[in-house]
Amino acid sequence: MSQTTQTISRESLDVLDQLMKPEVQQSLTVLVDNLPKLAEMVTLLTKTYDLVQNVATDRVLIDDLKGGMEEFVKPIQEKVKSVAATAIEASDRAQAETATIGLFGLLKMLKDPQVQKMFRFAQAFLEVSAERQQNQRQS
Template identity: 75%
Template structure:
């Protein structure tokens, strides 16, 4: 009998909470700003349905792509083929710069006028000077066009 008396107040309490919740909802619905918002929402339901449809399709596509191991592996392989040569070239340039720096620090000789004239005969120096001359000419042309 004590069990019945403890169950009854609990069900009354739940019912009271439900009534309070319904009254809170009704109080909210009586507010003009809530009614205005609901009216706008109802007017825009077709647009919202279209947006939800598009977002669902985009989500499905993203899920398909995310779960497609073949596509992911292909993209990964393609990216590696693109990046690997660049990385190797950058490592080569960095190694050459380090070696050149070491050589420059180990030599204590002064570069004089005759040393510069001798360097001018080097094909690498000539190629670099031609590039620098062409680059400066292009930059001057572009600056004059402005």
């Protein structure tokens, strides 16, 4: 016999030896019993793979998604930049100001519409926070 034939014969015997083991036979029985489910799963995975491949290679869809995300993110990004610039400028002004704010200065500030808006926000925030804590305790 040639070496190739001997190698194939040895591999065939190894496969047969493996198939004779009870745990392998039991595993094969389970596989055969579940073939319909496995076929259904493979079909579903194949369809999912095909869909993902189509979506991943569809330049028009990718460009549309990118454009949609940019339209969504751009206003938020601009708002964040504006708030950051305002905070930096306010910080600079506060550090440059050395005058003490007294009682009458505070009373005058209370009439400022922006201060009133800030206090209404703080009050609403605290109310919502308290309501959520109370709901968590009840759950």
